[in-house]
Amino acid sequence: MTQDITYTTKTKQLIDSLKSVCANYGLGNDGNEFKIITQVFLYKFLNDKFRFEVKKLKPELGDNNSFYENLKAIQAKHYDLLMDLLDENVPRLKPHQLISHLYNSQNSEDFAKTFDDTLRDISIENADVFSIKSFSGAKDKLFDELSNYITDSSQRDGFCKALINKLFEFSFEESFENYFTEKYDFFKDIFEYLIKDYNSDSGGKYAEYYTPNAVSRIIADILVEGDVKKVKCYDPSVGSGSLLMSLAHNIGEDRCTIYSEDISQKSSTMLRLNLILNNLTHSIPNVIKTNTIAEPYYLEKHKFDYIVSNPPFKLDFSDFREDLDTDRFKERFFAGIPNVPKTKKESMAIYLLFIQHIMYSLNDQGKAAIVVPTGFITAQSGIEKKIRERLIDKGWLRGVVSMPSNIFASTGTNVSVLFIDKEAGKDQVVLMDASKLGETVKDGKNQRTVLTREEERKIVETFHAKEAVEDLSVVVSVEEIKAKNYSFSAGQYFEVKIEYIEITAEEFAEKLNGFETKLNELFAEGNALDLEIKKNLQNIKFNK
Template structure:
């Protein structure tokens, strides 16, 4: 490892440790989903504030005038604000900058209502602009009037001031941090909150290593994508992971949960994705398809497992019509797959995490699965993952990979169920294990007890049942028992036991010789030992 990498790793670890320590100041009586909103909201506000300050400084570099001075000058004000909004998509007045609020705290001239005004002003600055929808309601979940922060304005102000001062001590500027260090630390916090959120965690977070597998697969052979789409985007971590594997021009996503939708927008912006490069929507993907006939280079998702949905009338929907059956009302897994395939470009790749039940369940799901294999020939691979990888559920899952216009009809099966490193609460995949899975998918060759390329006829023989053990034999045969050696071992053990009994009996006899009154106790002990 080079010195630069060591520095980055140490810097990242230190930043994560300090941010999590600050988050603990907010715990109190709040659960993870509550104090998450305040902590991430404040970090995000400081990030936005820093972006405005840095860009204003750049614009005014030759004028020898500060941002505050320039904004107070009528000749500068309108043009300066317009230039910043056009570039960043939002504006923050000097009096509401994070650095200004910190000075107010230090001077004893701060209350939580001023912070509320400041965050509201961010959204107000985008009204009527192209960025309006991207910033609308971003801070809606940071309820600064909540009694959880304190029963009075003074108590709430004191707690927020404490957290803001602690955050102010952490360098957020580009000169102090390596590229993406802040964005990665932000995602680290999302993961930490997920670890504390129990079953709710699955709503917004896909473990980083699983995201790396999906991203690695959909970007194979491509260093640039025009578009990537996640129909159940959660906090946006999976979209961003695709951006780590290839240059992505535009990000698209839809998310039902409003709080999680806000988190995704913050996460994208924190990772340097300009508002003009993402189009994300808050709504029910299956009921309200925001993207209609739009298609994408890569489609990735970790949808809610076996979610309830309303299949009534859905066979009239172009996304589901050709399959002849709809996914069951209590198991929307295949409905998400059908939706994703509808939005996948002809030369695109799609990867989705699903529960194992989709591989073998019958009835309507069996009909849909058969159509995808027999008629559409879109299923390219099935990758079994270890159990207990995800927050909030211990069930084993599988990654299904789909491609359109395949010239081959075989299906690659990978059993990676034993590829994990045991953790305290969840199992983890190492970078080496992630690389092994992606490389195996790329090479598409049989590997004993790990991977098998199943022929179409082989799948037909199994009645389109995709249960992985039918294709990848991981059975480890027990070594044959040497009966003669076993008998010899038993005899030797019996001899050693008899010798021990004899030695113990002699020791007891010696003790009795010294104490005649112990004869009765000796008789009882011998009875216990069968003597």
């Protein structure tokens, strides 16, 4: 844990250093700043991953201080052989593409061009493994020409030198390569720290929310049981991939393949970094940038063993809403498509489409966990109820966990997690109300609720045991859920208890006399007030 904290602290320091560089060159707090920081991070990660893997093959290349010079001294034919020995998912770099070389070359003429050319060559030479595809099949570039974000060409050399100096300083103070053997669950915190300045209106601008570590762990621990091998894991609104990372860690990175879709280029960039850090580089070709609802890439290509998702709850999709309301989408969106409201189009409940998409995308043994607004589980009619009816009638609902309020720092919306299992059956559905768990902590200007590890374990163990715990969980049948109008709220199934206290006849008479005396006092006080009001009314006179 101490190592995790150290890593996170150091990484945040690097982010702040890069933000400072951007601010000094007029790029503070805009979209270009985000692109620059994420791409410089990617360059840093590729450097350290390359060095880490090469040193496993040739430890004699030495520490960070001597690695570059020793690598540069290797003859070309031996260097090519060394590259051939690397795993196919490891980036291939040349000595002159390393941070150390650029640092040593920064006083050369036209350094900005050297910097951009280096990143462009790395992008081209590693495109097969590290590029992200769009719906059309086109691959994006790993790197833009970062110097071009500086409009004043006379400042471009200085800008690129400043970036390299920050990376070089960090290389010797703290290298990422020390952590490539670790599980990177804490990278979620770094993602949130990096992107929060570009996500205005509590997530409204980009409709992105950060799944808390506790929720990710609970979902993964509930979904993954026993020995799992060779499975396909999918997230249709992946963001930075925190849910998929936790799921892959529980299954085993070498036992699963990750598939994802997201409309955000920003999220795809962060996911690519996360896959590199989490020993899931082999899944980068499966990262697709697309509109999952309108142009799903995997819809007819794969059915999935596991699906996890924290979809956007509300988003304006009125531009393509009518395209969805056609025969070719009827099977996927069986419960219907939300209408366009006359006002506040941004309130359109797009999460209902994601739930239906996920149900359609599971294979016959598939399991899924979906974060939904808690209002979904009790809605009396509409698309929400039709989805719940389908889950119950098919016997696909494994259970629901309603989370504490404010567990998401960026939104106060109460959330629940819907657990779907195509083999769940109709006898034992676990409904859990964890809203009273957790402790409130200050998170910047916001309050958020944090679950302890003990509370996480209690939720997971109770769910797996299918155990009824007073004021926490119930285990119900499909027929009981139908009798409650298909409600998935645990609270509606809790037994109502009335506490009785044994008292004597004398104690009862004494209590009754006490109530009568108190009532008489109140009546007397009321009569006195009435007389006072009547007296005051008689003293009121008319003045011209």
